[in-house]
Amino acid sequence: MEKIGFIGVGKVGTAFGVRLAEQGFPVVGAMDILPEEASRFSNSIPKCRVYDTAQELADEMDFVFITTPDDVIGQVASEVNWQPGRTVIHCSGANSTAVLRPAKQAGCHVGCMHPCNTFASIQQSLENLPGSTFTLEAEEPVLGDLKGFAQSLNGRWMPLQEKDKPLYHASVCIACNYMYTIISMATDLWKHFDLSQADATTAFMPILSGTLNNIENVGFPGCLTGPIARGDVGTIQKHLAALEQHEPSMVPLYKALGLETIPIGIAKGTLSQEKAEELRKLLSA
Ligand SMILES: NC(=O)c1ccc[n+]([C@@H]2O[C@H](COP(=O)([O-])OP(=O)(O)OC[C@H]3O[C@@H](n4cnc5c(N)ncnc54)[C@H](OP(=O)(O)O)[C@@H]3O)[C@@H](O)[C@H]2O)c1
Structure with a gap:
């Protein structure tokens, strides 16, 4: 994994980005519909650059987190022209990897890593993320990457099937x-x-x-x-x-x-x- 980027850098994107970078992961790209949010994110991570569009970021990253609001994940996934071989994940508990179908059809690996926790502000998110339980919906090789993230965030991981996600998320809610x-x-x-x-x-x-x-x-x-x-x-x-x-x-x-x-x-x-x-x-x- 050489370059990790985030599309949508609010509470969850920032928590993952900052904490993974602290653990030595190469978090080097940020894009948000609000440029000031992307700047805030990149200023808190050494060597992280802001991209103006999701496409520009996706063209340069090996591993892309789409951490926009749930309803926007599918839109981003379908608007980007994905390069085969990249990995695209989201962190929604309610959506499965089905929402990333355009990326999968383009030859990307896809996955979902839901932090079973609550993030009400940027600061609280940074504090709450480490030690979380992460539910993972992915196949190898992405599953191994996501387990690695969970481990480095001092968390546990549990597998979750696509069919079980709505009930799982109702339970969390x-x-x-x-x-x-x-x-x-x-x-x-x-x-x-x-x-x-x-x-x-x-x-x-x-x-x-x-x-x-x-x-x-x-x-x-x-x-x-x-x-x-x-x-x-x-x-x-x-x-x-x-x-x-x-x-x-x-x-x-x-x-x-x-x-x-x-x-x-x-x-x-x-x-x-x-x-x-x-x-x-x-x-x-
Ligand atoms: N918050 C939680 O407790 C929690 C817990 C577990 C999982 N999650 C999941 O984490 C994901 C992110 O949630 P969050 O709470 O971090 O949301 P958030 O704080 O609202 O952050 C999302 C960011 O994405 C931006 N955005 C919206 N549309 C975009 C687009 N088309 N391109 C690029 N950026 C865009 C938003 O800008 P605007 O503000 O202008 O819309 C915002 O800065 C969701 O899938 C959510 O289900 C959240």
Whole structure:
């Protein structure tokens, strides 16, 4: 691998580019629809040059990351006139390598390397990428290259088939994106007792860290705490009454999540079948 270039150098492109360059990989090309982004990228990597167009970059690189937004990957792949023998990859979790078909048809190797992590800003992305798990959809020789990237980023890798990508990405989305939604909803409730969402967020940090710590170190189902794990039906009744009074729009989601929590409590062994049935009736009403 002699020359690695990036088309689209936002959060994920920058994290891969900077961290791979630090590990000695030859990251030498950057192109972005926003030239200032490409300059920022190239300024942070020695010997990296900015290219004005995706075509110019692709003509000179052996290995091209298309790290644009998902909906643009296919457009870039089809607009570039690819040279055979090059390697083209993307980092989308929702798209398979099918979106790179124009490059494959032109004789390129293709692959997908999805970092199973979250990147909300350039700085956070640089911090979060090392140690990630990377799901890889590729065949040799690209698979070997991608495993090498994962290893040098101090991460793990797992294979993923094209057919499984939509379900895989739904799972990532539930675990990550919808966790933000749930925390946002929970913290927003504090306005009803005259405390701000910012107060709630600060207060929640230790419990959120503790929750992740329990998941990592105790695991499912033992990590579950709270009224459903204990079978405290009266507490759940109080929650429902309070939500009906102050935030009735949250009741359906509260009930749905409660119903999904019951089997975890049973599996943990702290929720009896009898209490579980009472809770099911309450949460299904
Ligand atoms: N962010 C995450 O948490 C995360 C996690 C895992 C995987 N990924 C994947 O990583 C990839 C990149 O995501 P990201 O979060 O890094 O996106 P991003 O921060 O928005 O960066 C994408 C960059 O590509 C630029 N761009 C758009 N169209 C382009 C074009 N035609 N040619 C060249 N550059 C173009 C964008 O410019 P504009 O801003 O002007 O559009 C932006 O600078 C996606 O496939 C995504 O699914 C993201």
